[in-house]
Amino acid sequence: MEGRERRRSMSSSSSGRRTPELERERWAPWSPAPTWSRPLSVGGGGSRAASLKSLFRTIGLWFSSLSTSSSSSSSAAATSASGSNAKRRSRREPNDLIKKPPLPGPGSDQGKASMRGLYNSSRGRGIATQFQSSVFSMEEIxxxxxxxxxxxxxxxxxxxxxxxxxxPDGTLVAVKRAKLRDQNPHVDVEFRxxxxxxxxxEHQSLVRFYGYLECGQERVIVVEFVPNGTLREHLDRCNGRFLDMGARLEIAIxxxxxxxxxxxxADHPIIHRDIKSSNVLLxxxxxxxxxxxxFARLGVGEAGAADGVTHVTTQVKGTAGYLDPEYLKTCQLTDRSDVYSFGVLxxxxxxxxxxxxxxxxxxxxxTARWAMRKLAEGAAADVLDPHLPRTPATARAAEMVMELAFRCLAPVRQERPSMGECCRALWAVRKTYRDMVVAAAGDETPLSSISDRASSSSAGTGGDRSGELWRN
Structure with missing residues (x-):
């Protein structure tokens, strides 16, 4: 037996390898022997797996102890005790790689999120990018x-x-609590x-994102709280003050x-797929x-466009009345599907x-078919919201907005304008409206004196391009 130990030590020294005993002698003057430096047991496969688990747990404990200022013997004893407790737990627990936390109840301290908020996605050129956001605990929510x-x-x-x-810092937020899976089987997909x-x-006209919680069956999203209700509520006159034509144009822009x-x-083109008045907050x-x-979906990036990809094939999602009929028929999603929804808006x-x-x-x-027929008949003023004042400026602005809307509602997506062209067209509408308001100040011109201009193209991509796209 002694000869075998002598040969083992000679072979290890001749090969230049360091044995655990030599490592302990080297580090002994500097610190007490940590738990992770102890040799593993040489038992069966099950005990060795348990020892490996204990090794990695105690390594983490040892490195965390290095960051503290205390290096007393009591901290070393606590580390050793933690290592032994971890060994006992590893014998009792099954060898699961992923353990789902139980659904926390009010007042419990088990409400930590099960994920750390890293959602991997590929950008236009196939480079994996990680997006990290704040993760809230159930106790905080x-x-x-x-x-x-x-x-x-x-x-x-x-x-x-x-x-x-x-x-805790006093910030007002909106907390969106998802339905349970038995109520909405697609909740996980929509949440992610x-x-x-x-x-x-991140944009001033998009609701700001603060963080989320994913724990057990709970799915919570925390976003900016916008206190003045939705556009649909204002159009129904059940929230806030009445919207005149000038305010409506600013909202559309x-x-x-x-x-x-x-x-x-954005970093990668995003198709919203659910542009509607109840999703516009004021x-x-x-x-x-x-x-x-x-319902948002990543669109075709630069790499896909370079390869000739023009659309994303996906399951149809959206709201009735706003859905692009071409997307509904072919399941081919493009950014022009959002343009169609914007035309309805x-x-x-x-x-x-x-x-x-x-x-x-x-x-x-x-509404779209009825409004199109009225505009073709030269009765665009009949489409105007009956609560809006019948002034020449309001009627002309409404007519120009409807002309742009019908371009957005083209049955073939290639005939629809881009959203950038819609921005420029709405700038032209706003300028025309303001100029007519200034010119008509003190001059009461009857509505009937406005000539029919249904065939005009003032709301096209030409005209005034003043204004900044990303204005403050």
Whole structure:
């Protein structure tokens, strides 16, 4: 036995390898022998696997102890005790690679998120990029929303309920709590789509993203709280002050800026797929912010476009009345599908009607078809929201907006303008409206004196291009 040990030590020294005993002698003057430096047991496969688990646990404990200023013997003893406890736990627990945390209840300390907020995605040239965002604990969410108090509930949508919350620094936030899987089997896909999209973007006309929680069956998204309700609520005159034509044009321009940013200036083109009036939130100063990215999808990037890829084939998602009919028929998604939805939104802004008016007579149920017929008949003023004043400036602006909307609603996507062209067209509408308001100050011109200009192309890509696309 002694001869065997002598040969082993000679072979190890001759090969230049350092044995654990030599390492301990080398480090002994500097620090007490840490737990991770002890030799592993040479038992069966099961005990060796348990020892490996214990090794990696104690390595983490040892490195964390180096960052503290205390190096007393009590800390070394605590490390050793933790290592032995870890060994005992490794014998009791099954060898699972992933353990889902239990659903935490109010007041529990098990509400830590099960993921650290890294969603990998590929950019236009195939380079993997990580997007990291704030991850909230369940305790923080419950504290912010007062245990999801019904008094703080501000809305309910397809994704789930929305609550008003307050972060520890006093920031007002909207806390979106997703439905459970048995209520919405696609909740995980929508949750990850929204987090993945919102982590990439930052623009003044988009709702700001603060973070999320994914723990057990809980899926929570924390975003900026926009206190003045939705555009649809304002058009229905049930929230806030009435929107005149000038305010409506500014809202349309804000939405156009936001969608243009998603299509052209984000890290990777993003197609929203759910542009509608109830997803446009208004600030107290009536600035618009686009939210709800549950249906968002990455579009064709630079690499795909260089290879001749023109669309993304995907399952149809969206809201009835706003869906691009070509996308509905072919399942081929492009940024022009958002343009179609934006055209429907423009008709909402001009007329105040919803895309589908189920309570109206058959000829007026589809707002887009009804408005198109009125414009062709030269009766564009009949489409105007009846609550808007019948002034020449308002009528002309509504007519120009409808002309742009019908270009966006072209049945073939190649005939639709881009969102950048929509921005420039709306700048021209705003300039015309302001000029007519200034010119008509003190001059009461009857509405009937305005000539029919349904065939004009003032809302095209030409005209005034003043203004900044990303204005403050």
């Amino acid at each position: 419950l504290r912010a929303t007062n245990n999801f108090s019904p008094a703080l509930k501000v809305g309910q949508g397809g994704f789930g309920a929305v609550y008003r919350g307050v972060l 789509s929204e987090v993945k999209a919102m982590a990439r973007i 804000d939405v156009a800026h936001a969608v243009t940013y998603l299509h052209m200036y 600030t107290p100063s009536l600035r618009a912010k686009v939210g709800d990215f549950g 423009l008709l909402e802004i001009a007329s105040g009607r919803r895309p589908i008016e189920a309570r109206r007579e058959m000829r007026e149920r589809l």
